[in-house]
Amino acid sequence: MGKKYRTSYQIPFYESDINHHVKLPHILSIALQIASDQSVELGLGDERIFKDYNLVWVVSEHEVIIDRLPQFNEIVEIETEPLSYNRYFCYREFRIYDKKGEKMMTIFSTFVLMDYDTRKVHEVPEDLIAPYESEKIRKILRGPKYRALEKAAETLYHVRYFDLDVNGHVNNSRYLEWMYDVLDFTFLKTHIPQKINLKYVKEIQYGNDIASRWEQDGLITKHEITSNGQLNAQAITQWEEV
Template identity: 45%
Template sequence: MGNIYSTNYFVPFYHSDLKGDMAASAILNVALQVSGEQSAHLGRSEEWVMENYHYSWIVTEYEIDIKRLPKFLEEIVIETEAINYNKFFCYRDFRYKSKEGELLVNIHSTWVLMDSVSRKAGRVEEEIVKPYESEKINKIKRGHVFSKLENAKVKKYQIRYSDIDLNMHVNNSKYYEWAINPLGFDFLTHHRPKKIYIKYNHEILPGEQISSSVMLRDKISHHLINDNDAQIEIEWEKI
């Protein structure tokens, strides 16, 4: 068990969709914020890691289970915990709960430390992760196996200034937004995500163009950003 950090959060208008649900992309953004708050609280802020190691934290995978999406103006509790790590990867969980303790969203995530100069993954140093009190393991966890796309629908985007984050690459929530938009307004209005898998294979930098491919099979949509920059699969429920 690692250190658990918890905070209360009110779902604002700008993180809500037209159904009054907290958008999945907003859930990812707030998770990043909460993990940063814990790191700062433990003396391992993004600034500390950069100054001492020239590293920045990068998410490589998400597995998201949605029991119920938080609602507009709902007060929720968000917990995060750095579960375990090995010499290359760190594994962190997030739990979104109602005030009454009902589990709404459960997220498993995988992180690496990226060297700011080489843009390659660095080794996980004990000094960086020690305050989280997470378990050291030797095993590298296997991620989700994604299906290949056939006869996919494709939509293209141009990267905007607002898509770029502090690490000078595309914010990871943008991939999800690019992925679901080709599904169309009617489909998204009448469906909610239940399970989401995301894998980030390559960072996307300013000036690049985005190609978002989607294949919808039964209740699962399969997505590819560019040739292989990101893979996403979403299980949907009709509402």
């Protein structure tokens, strides 16, 4: 019910995997870019809200539903719509369509506004959110319960220079890369995700090693990213054989 924003996008070579599918972390990056483009169009770009409110947008959770993955060279239409918000959370959907207009993917994302100095979540200012025309709701929309992993396998990764983005911490897209990378190569070649729930808990700074922990039960994988004994992100993925 909010203002929609739409753009087309061609899947580039360097972001396509060995199965000629788009790399999923890249799709999440593109989605965030498009949300940001809409904000700029509404006169509410990141620089403006930082200057006027001392706030920054942070994504806290994604639910990704995949009917078909975009392929190398394919031109897709990506639509985003800020659906609703409550006191602290803003909910936005992304929909990816093929050229026939068939829906390929839906991403339902939860955003919060963080105070740049205190690093704490800030209430959503009414004048900041009004131009998006999304619905004010009272309800808090929650993702699934991510239970702590009990008998997880674990692989260590060192945070690299290019993992960091302009905010100086690890870019959102890396978490999903680390989660994928621990899985068996043959499994990754023969399966694609149907549904991913991914929750960002705590940002990661440079200089840390992280652990990518996982449990697999058939077509369900559960993931945790941890560093220094702290939880940074959690995910549950349901896979499908291709």
